[in-house]
Amino acid sequence: MSVLAAPPRPRTWPRTVAVLVVLALITAATVTPAIGGIRIDLGTIARHWHFGWTKVQQMFDPDLSILPRTWKPLLETLEIAVVGAAASALLALPLSLWAARPTNPTWGRSAVRAVLNAVRAVPDLVYATVLVAMVGVGALPGVLTLVLFDLGVVVKLVSEAIDSADARYLEAGLAAGGTQAQANRMMAVPQTWPAYASQVLYSLELNVRISSVLGLVGAGGIGRLIDEVRGFYRYGALGVIIVEILVVVVLIEVASNVLRKRLR
């Protein structure tokens, strides 16, 4: 009887080992204080964990006296989130069409994408910090921060969705003697609508989370109150505010999920 001649088994383990070694080296570099790495101080955790635990316990011992003061800033947080999402949605649709190949085969596509990549590389609270210094404390820097943040997210995802979707219908628009703008308006917009609307809803969800901390740097909303109660070590009140944010975030998520299902 002859032995079955199997094709040689491809050797994947050397590569796996190499990848693991590289990951281990990077990790080692980040935790070695001698070369500027982070000092992992498990000793402090062992010694001081009860400080943190006390804070968590205090948070679970709600200080409801803060409640009446939270309504206005909470509403402002929501308003900032909604206005930010709406303003960015208005700008995002034309920009997305501009940044995608099927809807803009000619020019400026990579420029739009490059600018938005740069916009996306700056974290939200950094925008807020700088904008507060520019235009002053209030809701305006908050709204502007969210517009910048949302534009980065929505335009990227929607233009990628247009790029990867079947866009043969646009050929028909051009073949009928239409301009690219006409074909985009009449065909690409309805075709892209579900992806776009669902990204806008997603950006609204993110906005509620983000705008709740924008106040930490003076950009309006409930974050201002968070900063205050933290300054006075009122962890019970902080717990109440977190629960409120939790409730609002969950409600918005549920609502946006319901809407998103109906989009199809």
Add this chain to the structure above:
Amino acid sequence: MSAVLAPARPRVAAPPRPRRLAVRTAQLVTGAVVLAALWHVHLDWTGLRELPGDVVHYLRLMFAHPDWSKLPYALQQTWVSVQMAWLGALLGVVVSTVLGIPAAQGVGPLWLRLPLRAVFAVIRAVPEVIIAIVILTVTGLTPFTGALALAIGGIGTHAKWTYETIEAVPGGTAEAVRAAGGTLLETARWGLWPEAAPELLSLALYRFELNVRTSAILGLIGVGGVGDLLTGYTQYRQWDAVGVLIVVVVVVTMAIDAVSGALRRRITKGARARVVDGTE
């Protein structure tokens, strides 16, 4: 043309356009909510009108003559931020994977799935900054605090992605292993892992990318890194230094995104290629 000469017939009777009441209502409600929010929130309209001028003014302050002498220090602090992000991603992904797999439908039992998912949802709602505020009472204003805050804050979304990825694995493979008499652990190793691993690895890298951004934010409460510097220079209105910092943040973030994005594409594409070749 004969068609033109044809006797005039009554115009085409189109079926009546259906009224889409639900859609109209949704549009009106959305519009009303947005307008109400816009009207009620106190936007500084003069500020908005002067905004373009202001932006040009400040951009010039920041980028016309950046203070490049701050560059070495900025790079050093950025490195601290990246370290926070890496460590936070590593810890967060390990914990999320351990907790996320049993939270997937078809893996863990219901009594385990529900509380786990509730915990993830709660963590998702708490901003990283607030988690950091609690943790810094234990470990102080150190980058380690930042890494821990990123790790814990990341669990909320990352564990969710983990169980969603596992649930998205087509049932066939796992079923085949189970049909061949595999135990739960064997099912996970041979049925789920080969299918889900590339996606999970790719998500882990993505977690690192997200953490790079968030770590800059954590600096705002003083745990170190580039965010710390940024707050300081902004408060003292040293715009030429702020400009340098923003350039550094943008360049480093985009570089990390590019490298990590290329790796992620290789991971997911490579997995697909292996499946097609049948060499896996």
Add this chain to the structure above:
Amino acid sequence: MSATPSVSSPEAALAASGPWPVRLDDVSVRYPDGTVALRNVTLAVEPGEMVAVVGLSGSGKSTLVRTVNGLVPATSGRVQVGPHDVGALRGRRLRELRGGVGMIFQAFNLADRASVYQNVLVGRFAHTPTWRTLLGLAGHDDREIVLAALDSVGMLEKVWGRAGALSGGQKQRVAIARALSQRPRVMLADEPVASLDPPTAHSVMADLARINAEQGLTVLVNLHLMDLARQYTTRMIGLRAGELVYDGPAASADDAVFEEIYGRPLQVRDRLGSAG
């Protein structure tokens, strides 16, 4: 000629002023990646003629019809459509030409999520200023033309429905209505029945033949099956590897012609079966 006085009847709504001839003179097309899709094709189609273009996929059929409306520019040679020299047209003039040339596609190329009405309104693009389209304003005449076009293909019932909800045959009818609403002088069809089941394929071909007969439109239709060409058209063009290898009556195209075009003898699977 593109200005439309008010419309008095559905037939008048779709009436074009007169078919155009199509003339290709030594046309070659080379794509940027180096592929040569057409080699020195010379061809004349009389106004009102219905011509089938047959050949294997990759033989250059799609490229050939796309040179007629300038979707694919000819690398060399001259394409003459009615009064237009296609190669010389840019911008507004090119769109004017395209407005006179209707086109239907193998994949229907409808915006699935838009309504049937919106999809057919696309045919009025060339006669609508861009700003009107952007604002979503359709003129009264455009509306009448769209409804008449849908009526003429029997799809008026579905006018407000979503295009994606239709069957393949219905989609192709809507696509024909879109082309008709242009009031075209030439109709191009790129594999219009390749995605359809045989009975539907025959009814769509019959629609095209009817349009050719009733409105006197010049029709150029790509087919990969020769028997359809024989049934519905009088003249047949054979393409093989970008070269014109047959141009003659469809009826007299025999097995030898088939072998010339397809490079192999006729087999049973090359037939779609006859109509009815």
